[in-house]
Amino acid sequence: MAIVLIFLARGIYWAYTFSDYFESPWEFGDIVVLLFILVVSSFYIIPAMGILQGRKYGYYLALFMLSLEIPLSLLLFPIYPLAILFGALILALLFYFILKNRSYFQEFDKTDKKVIFGLVLGVILFLLSYGYWLTLPTPQEYYKMISKEAREKGDWRICDKLKDGIFWVKGWESLGGYRSECIKDFAVAKRDAGVCRSISSINVRFNCYVDVAQELNNKSICDLIDEEIVNYGLQLGVNKIERCKGLV
Structure with missing residues (x-):
């Protein structure tokens, strides 16, 4: 349950951080900005739901996100050494606990394939939306x-x-x-x-x-x-x- 809560918190945190990237108020393209936020946060919230249900997609997506976050966070080590070190340690522990409890997750089936396929489509939609946003005036x-x-x-x-x-x-x-x-x-x-x-x-x-x-x-x-x-x-x-x- 602690792992689920951490992933949910990360999803909310990145949704807030990502929305702050855009200058407010959003004069136009509100739907595009909301798509960004939903896609980014879903990469944490969906794994959290998968872990809660013991689904294999939750297992793979959680490991995938942690594999990205740990090295990326270490890139900021020279700027915020203690905070980044502490954060990377927590992420590494999450990675370890998920691997250790692999037996908790069900076998990979059609449901897992559909969820992962949906996220891949979400990434494509995200990239298309971002490309469209770049064409808009500030x-x-x-x-x-x-x-x-x-x-x-x-x-x-x-x-x-x-x-x-x-x-x-x-x-x-x-x-x-x-x-x-x-x-x-x-x-x-x-x-x-x-x-x-x-x-x-x-x-x-x-x-x-x-x-x-x-x-x-x-x-x-x-x-x-x-x-x-x-x-x-x-x-x-x-x-x-x-x-x-x-x-x-």
Whole structure:
């Protein structure tokens, strides 16, 4: 059971680590990124399920993954010597215990073949998805494209193609993101403080008023700052309207 839990934990850890490799928020290609995460984590979760059921595919896949991880982890030894040494030791012990308990696993049959074949297809899908992802613009490039399109067409609503917040988590839009930055770019370019109201992020919305006021060299623009920004500033002990005027 301990081996199963370790493999499950590794699957979750690598899913999180791999997802962090992609710049958030994912403006496009969410399905592609999810495919990456599912394929990577499945190489730990599926062996864990196989070991739990005493299936031979769990035995072979677990040994395969450990055979990859142990030498790869040792490559990082010069950077994190103690942590890598400790981790490699645990992985080596797992390898030993799985080999020692080979008799626990059933004979290799059609079920094992199907699972391993499915994982091979998963790897192919992973490589195809990764190749497709490489052809896409980065989130930063995509943001610049949409921001430029909105300004050229004179419609800030084009910025709705972008996202705010982190991933798809509802309620995190106040953290800001490419949509808010895109609308701010539009408002500053058009010198239209009224557009700033459409920005969901409090900080970006405040910066929008400041930037427009600076463009127009008009401190009265700061008086348009909404109540939400004012209340947020009061919580921090800052008068946002006066702060804005001081920056113009």
